[in-house]
Amino acid sequence: MDETPQRLAVKPSWLISQLAVHVRRLVSDGFTAAGARGYHYRLLSALHEFGPASQADLGRRCRIDRSDVVAAVNELAEQGFVDRSADPDHGRRNRVTLTKGGVRQLRRMDGLLDQVQDDLLAPLSAEDRQTLTRLLGRVLAHHEPG
Numbered sequence: 624m625d626e627t628p629q630r631l632a633v634k635p636s637w638l639i640s641q642l643a644v645h646v647r648r649l650v651s652d653g654f655t656a657a658g659a660r661g662y663h664y665r666l667l668s669a670l671h672e673f674g675p676a677s678q679a680d681l682g683r684r685c686r687i688d689r690s691d692v693v694a695a696v697n698e699l700a701e702q703g704f705v706d707r708s709a710d711p712d713h714g715r716r717n718r719v720t721l722t723k724g725g726v727r728q729l730r731r732m733d734g735l736l737d738q739v740q741d742d743l744l745a746p747l748s749a750e751d752r753q754t755l756t757r758l759l760g761r762v763l764a765h766h767e768p769g
Contacts, residue, residue, distance in 0.1 A: 646743055653735040658702075659728065662687055662695040664736065667704065667729040670721035677716045678707075704728050 631637045654660055665685040670676065673684070682692040696719055699705040704725035710716035721729075744752045 642743075646739070649739045649742060650736065653739050654732060657728070657731050657735055659732055660695070660698075662691060663699060663704075664729070664732045666692070666695055666699060666719075667721065667725055667732070670705065670719060671726065671729055675718050675720040677710055677713070677718060679716065681719060699725065702728070 650661060654664065662685075665687060666681055669681055669684050676684070678692050678696055679689065681687070681696070682689050685692075687695070696705060696707060696717075700707050702724070704722055706720045706722055707717045708720070710718040740752075744755070747755065
């Protein structure tokens with residue numbers, strides 16, 4: 624029997640950490656089915672929303688370590704989801720651009736991630752889901768630097 628001590632079960636920090644473990648597995652499984660990783664989704668999303676960017680800017684925007692950005696961009700470029708070329712404004716930088724194939728992959732990943740959200744939040748009504756999302760966003764914004 625795996626019972627949770629009551630003093631833990633009422634702590635939001637514990638509940639959030641337990642959900643984080645569960646959702647990480649759900650997201651990873653979903654993205655693996657699409658031959659992708661979470662870093663790929665972050666990078667493709669940023670490129671879709673903000674346009675071409677340097678690898679350094681992508682890393683900062685997506686909160687991904689520089690070496691992990693390089694590896695993920697390499698993977699995305701090999702799959703034809705991004706183009707990487709020398710930045711005309713800065714000779715030592717690479718500029719990363721989303722391709723049409725990358726947009727299609729992003730849409731596939733959106734669908735998978737939407738399914739994960741539905742599975743994760745199945746016990747909540749649509750209104751409760753919006754409330755939870757709003758409250759989590761508020762707490763996260765409070766703790767973000769700068």
